[in-house]
Amino acid sequence: MRIEYLYREVACLYGEHANVTAIQRAVPGCEVLETPLTEKPKFLDPAEKIDLVYMGTMTESAQLLVIEKLSPYRQEIIDAIEGGQNFLITGNALEVFGSGITEKGPVAFEAAGGEYVKGLAIFPFHTERDMIHRYNSLCLQEYKGIKVMGLHSQFGHSWYDGEVEPFFDMVRGPGFHLDCKTEGIHHKNFYATYTLGPLFIMNPPLMVKVLEEMGFPGVHPAFEETAMKAYEERVAEYSDPSTGFYYA
Secondary structure (H helix, E strand, O other), X not given: OEEEEEOOXXXXXXXXXXXXXXXXXXXXXXXXXXXXXXXXXXXXXXXXXXXXXXXXXXXXXXXXXXXXXXXXXXXXXXXXXXXXXXXXXXXXXXXXXXXXXXXXXXXXXXXXXXXXXXXXXXXXXXXXXXXXXXXXXXXXXXXXXXXXXXXXXXXXXXXXXXXXXXXEEEEEOOOOOOOOOEEOEEEOOEEEEOOOOOHHHHOHHHHHHHHHHOOOOOOOOOOXXXXXXXXXXXXXXXXXXXXXXXXX
């Protein structure tokens, strides 16, 4: 398995490299290739034979750089997605693939793109953000019967503007926006979620399921027994109505 970690120098704010590490430790012979902002994405070259493209959370100023770097390849990216290329996109990296980001707060920071940032417009959704107020919460979600725990910490929320299959159904916590009961994007082998941090370490059954759907069946997480025990305890905690979900 060959993973392309896209723009790690700017797209790794919340320990999200651990998602890639988790796959490395679960898939024998897994190779990770890091592509910097100065290079064309490797997955666009069929000769590279990239099995999975990963990109994680970044600052708002980094979003501008990423959009600038990916825009010349927009149609190639669309063709790759439609052709079945595997993607895992976490945190606000997903906003890059929408139509645009509008600042709804009292201050539009120029370093973050000002009042409006045009996205790649690969999927029909838009983002509204408030750079003065960060929203934080835990989340309990479900994917094909699998409970998934995580963390949301973001300035922006997104709204679907067309037919888009979500990644998760919400059990507790907010979805794509505060009143939404679904979250993220799942189109063919493109998986994107606002959920931060070590998603695959916290949720080993999700990693096994997603990798199976990507063409890698029979994966066993590292330290499987311990990882599953921690997962089951976390599911119980997040499912408990007395567990608070929102914090400043």
